[in-house]
Amino acid sequence: MRNILILLYLLVLGCKENYQLTEAYDRGKEVYITNCISCHGPDGAGNLLYPPINSRIANTMTLERAVRLISNGSMNMPSVDLTDQEIADVMNYIQNSWGLEAEVITIDSIISFKSTSRNAAIYP
Numbered sequence: 001m002r003n004i005l006i007l008l009y010l011l012v013l014g015c016k017e018n019y020q021l022t023e024a025y026d027r028g029k030e031v032y033i034t035n036c037i038s039c040h041g042p043d044g045a046g047n048l049l050y051p052p053i054n055s056r057i058a059n060t061m062t063l064e065r066a067v068r069l070i071s072n073g074s075m076n077m078p079s080v081d082l083t084d085q086e087i088a089d090v091m092n093y094i095q096n097s098w099g100l101e102a103e104v105i106t107i108d109s110i111i112s113f114k115s116t117s118r119n120a121a122i123y124p
């Protein structure tokens with residue numbers, strides 16, 4: 001009986017996480033269309049001027065970098081004025097589109113990436 005209860009609990013927990021990802025994905029798609037699609041393209045493949053963001057390497061290796069680019073910009077990419085929630089949503093979108101799949105990214109991890117990049121800027 002106890003095992004069944006634990007199983008049920010895990011099932012409910014699992015459904016909740018999927019639900020959150022679906023919501024974040026849908027919101028993130030809107031953020032992407034409004035703020036990113038003009039450079040990175042509808043399939044994230046970029047073009048001659050702008051890099052692709054639709055490959056696993058670009059996506060997983062540069063999560064922190066992506067957060068930094070979006071909030072601070074670089075010489076080549078302008079910063080995009082988004083809330084932490086919108087950054088989390090758009091990251092969940094690009095990490096789960098175009099055949100990619102990744103763990104849900106929380107708003108908390110966006111906030112912590114932002115604070116590490118601030119430290120990195122002060123102490124390069």
Ligand code: HEC
Pocket residue numbers: 031032035036037038039040049050051052053057058059062065066069070074075076077078080090091094
């Ligand atoms: C004006 C064009 C432009 C817009 C708009 C733009 N980007 Fe970029 N993006 C770039 C350029 C250029 C780079 C390369 C920056 C660099 O290397 O300094 C880049 C780099 C990136 C990277 C890192 C790719 C890698 O492999 O290193 C990610 C992820 C990314 N952008 C996501 C986004 C997201 C998400 C948005 C929307 C919130 C966005 N970009 C909006 C031009 C743009």
